[in-house]
Amino acid sequence: MSVEAFPPAPDVAGTPLDGTKIFTIKAEENAALCASTGVAPAGDGSAHPIYYYIATQVAMGKTVAGLCETCEFDVEDGPMMGSSGIKFSEPLMVGESYKVTGEILSLVRKQSRKLGVMDVLTYRLRLHKLADETCILETDNVWVLPRKELAA
Amino acid sequence: MSYLVGDTLPPFVIDSVSAEAMKQWAVFLADPNPIHLDVDVVKAKGLGDRVINQGPINVAYMMNMLMAAFPGATIESMDSRFLDNVYGGDKAVASGSITAIDVNRISCSFTLDVEGRGTVNSGTATILI
Numbered sequence A: 001m002s003v004e005a006f007p008p009a010p011d012v013a014g015t016p017l018d019g020t021k022i023f024t025i026k027a028e029e030n031a032a033l034c035a036s037t038g039v040a041p042a043g044d045g046s047a048h049p050i051y052y053y054i055a056t057q058v059a060m061g062k063t064v065a066g067l068c069e070t071c072e073f074d075v076e077d078g079p080m081m082g083s084s085g086i087k088f089s090e091p092l093m094v095g096e097s098y099k100v101t102g103e104i105l106s107l108v109r110k111q112s113r114k115l116g117v118m119d120v121l122t123y124r125l126r127l128h129k130l131a132d133e134t135c136i137l138e139t140d141n142v143w144v145l146p147r148k149e150l151a152a
Numbered sequence B: 001m002s003y004l005v006g007d008t009l010p011p012f013v014i015d016s017v018s019a020e021a022m023k024q025w026a027v028f029l030a031d032p033n034p035i036h037l038d039v040d041v042v043k044a045k046g047l048g049d050r051v052i053n054q055g056p057i058n059v060a061y062m063m064n065m066l067m068a069a070f071p072g073a074t075i076e077s078m079d080s081r082f083l084d085n086v087y088g089g090d091k092a093v094a095s096g097s098i099t100a101i102d103v104n105r106i107s108c109s110f111t112l113d114v115e116g117r118g119t120v121n122s123g124t125a126t127i128l129i
Helices: A027-036 A051-059 A064-070 B019-028 B039-044 B055-069
Strands: A080-088 A097-112 A116-129 A135-146 B008-014 B074-082 B092-102 B105-114 B118-128
Touching: A027 A051, A027 B019, A051 A080, A051 A097, A051 A116, A051 A135, A051 B055, A080 B055, B008 B055, B019 B055, B055 B074, B055 B092, B055 B105, B055 B118, B092 B118
Parallel strands: none
Antiparallel strands: A080 A135, A080 B074, A097 A116, A116 A135, B008 B092, B074 B118, B092 B105, B105 B118
């Protein structure tokens, strides 16, 4: 059965993901995070760059479950990371506070031999310094949402 | 330090992916998905018999490899693709090579490989030196 035989994915492109939370990278958490991946914290005050993902996920305007719900997908059905892209303008710094803006770019229904019918969610988040609103990074994440209820 | 296109980057090795680290990352990510915390849930979902590493930890391993290969440099951009799960107890190796050099920008490709199962993540990055 081709993907055209199924109803289209929910029209969620453009949904804002601007956050209201402030995310501050704490020195002790950065140290614990670095240790958990097998490295020491940087000596120059920069945070581990993986905080691009953590800060944007934690401080975006929806929880993971909420983002799935927007896509009419139950988080219990197991969203999967497809890809993650990041462009930094500045390094993330320990002690700095940030806020998030962003939006859903697309939700596209596809059919895969391995997963069956699935929706591919692409969303973009930007991290801004709280102090002067400078945007220091932009990340595009792609999640795969398997649509078990549409399985043949 | 000088770099050449084709140079391989020193691997970053995780001898045993830590289930304890997954518990820490559930807090860091504010995402208590039980597939990272409870092996019984993993089994019930038919996803294996060990807890599954959070995807961003795998990206962090690859970032560690890049940062160690280019001391003092910064990652300008990076794209990672998630091809398969990494499980608690896996031995994982991040490795890469230089694909292009443009003045102070070095382009790299990289993978994260798990012993016995091959490549589970792959991607590209640009490093500012």
